[in-house]
Amino acid sequence: MRAQLTTVVAAVLGACLLVLLVPVLVLARLDGEQRALITAVQRAQALVPDAATLPPGALPTVPMADGLSVTIYLPDGQVLGVPTPLAPEVLDAARHGRASIGRSGQVDVVMPAAGLGASVPPVIRVAVPDDVWERTALRIWLLVIALALALLLAGVLVAEFLARRQVGWLDALGGGAERIAAGELSARVQPGGPPEIARLGAALDRLAARVEQLMDAQRVRSADLTHRLRTPLTALRLGVDGLRDRSAAARLSADLDALSQAVDEVIRAVRRSEEPDTPAQADLVAVARERVNFWSALAEDTSRVISLAAPEQPVWVRVRHPDLRAALDALLGNVFAHTPNGIPMWLLVRASPDGGGVLIVDDAGAGFPPAEALWPGRSGGGSTGLGLDIVRRIAEDSGGGLVLDRSPSGGARVELSLGAPLAED
Incomplete structure (x- = not known):
């Protein structure tokens, strides 16, 4: 969420800066061109008083250090300064008092040196190549772009700070909710x-x-x-x-x-x-043997046989001993309560490969009704549903589960999987 808020703010701020940046860059380029024109006009005007009296070699024949190219066309056809050809119509217009200020591939100013008393005045030309004034515009562009990026970075940092603060309260709220849920x-x-x-x-x-x-x-x-x-x-x-x-x-x-x-x-x-x-654990083998011995007296009175198959070594599960006893009593009690006398039952205990154990209780009765097979642990059949629901909760609390099925003899099968004990720190 914090990243999304920061991204939205950065996108909006970037769009606003872009809308402002484009016209600023265009104005910066126009301003650079206008500055070049003003400089050229000022340089030309400064040469007007001395244009007719300058000796040959008084002006450099190459562009000056600031990039300006200065040329003076004398009435006798002599050219002083940078030998740049000038169109005859432009030169003739300037000698008749019509100056031209514009650009043709470069900033170009052509004006007559009027007021000197000569019938044909000298013509002064000052040119500024585009790369000269564009360098000035480029420096302004870089400055403006750097300022925009700095504003964008500052805005993103402020947005990140505010988003982190807001999300921090939500994280604290979520952490408290998790502790309560636990x-x-x-x-x-x-x-x-x-x-x-x-x-x-x-x-x-x-x-x-x-x-x-x-x-x-x-x-x-x-x-x-x-x-x-x-x-x-x-x-x-x-x-x-x-x-x-x-x-x-x-x-x-x-x-x-x-x-x-x-x-x-x-x-x-x-x-x-x-x-x-507190850590809960019990030996599934020991509890199964204990409860089979307990129910054996009732099994003998009802002509039943209880068979137990279990390993010799303990099978430790994450269930308290009294809860595990209650689960086995519920499973065995269901068989006694819901099958006729003389129906045998079989108990199988085995260890799970990933820890914990499995207990399977089979009988040779009529099996579970269809509803119980579809919804394990729930029944409308009185104590059977309640007992299985207790067993299911015990299994799920240990990290396991309860599955109802049909036994090989056609009766009911209850498979109880129990998780392994938690490791002590």
Whole structure:
């Protein structure tokens, strides 16, 4: 933008200088010619009193140092000075008192030396070659052009200074907007500059402050909601402890423990959002094995088989351990909730060539509806869409993504790609 403003100013200023420069140069050339004519007339008039009495050799036979060529034609036909031929009609007219001032290839002045008492007066001729007076005009041209270029340069420098100052305010405004967009809601623009830019900066500061207030209010509401969940969880635990079927009580107690852990993680996530970001990483292989073991009890009760294929070495991904557990639980829970008992599932874990890892969950069920295949992570099918949306957000936050497809057995396939952990400084 700064370059565009400077270019526009330079173009406009250059056009204005050009409009003024052309007539000035033409006038300078005319002025040079007029000065040459005046000099020639003055030199001729200065020779009038002595023209008839000058001895031979009194005048130089070559042009003088200033470029003037002086010639005197005496009545007896003798020529003094530069031997330049003169047309007979011009010479005759001058002897009859008619002077001629003009140019024929050069500035030329021819006049009679009248008033000397002779019937036929001498004729004086002073000529100035064009290259003599054009050199004077050229010096004026160069001076005028140099002055125009200096004015143009000064105008461009002033325009660059003003444009840099204006664009500087816009750069500061853009930098503040980038910081706010990056999540630094406490950043402020400190508006300044022209009134329009200052108003925009003030509006951006008010927007950031409002978003920060809304985020703070949302954190408070989220923390309050999760804390309120502890009361019904405690009541449920008391009810489970009172069950006579100890096997069922143990399973429900394990489910309550998992739910309590989820609530605790929500509270911790809310608190983490109030603190600076910390590096996140987890071993995808270890978490996959942990969650398969956790779901194996339910798989046995529902006559399912869970197969896991994973490398021996860790596969580190840029996801916090609780978030990765929640993602796997959502994927496995969807299979249990949306396929009949006895449907097997397969988990595949592999490392990505460029860092991070990939988790593939296949089942032998009916597969995803067409809408889900077209819009990954979105569904009108209740918890399936919500669970996949959570998984999608976790994957995208790590730098990866979520892809829904059909498994080799004809069921659903969820391919979760997760980015590599960030290198610590």
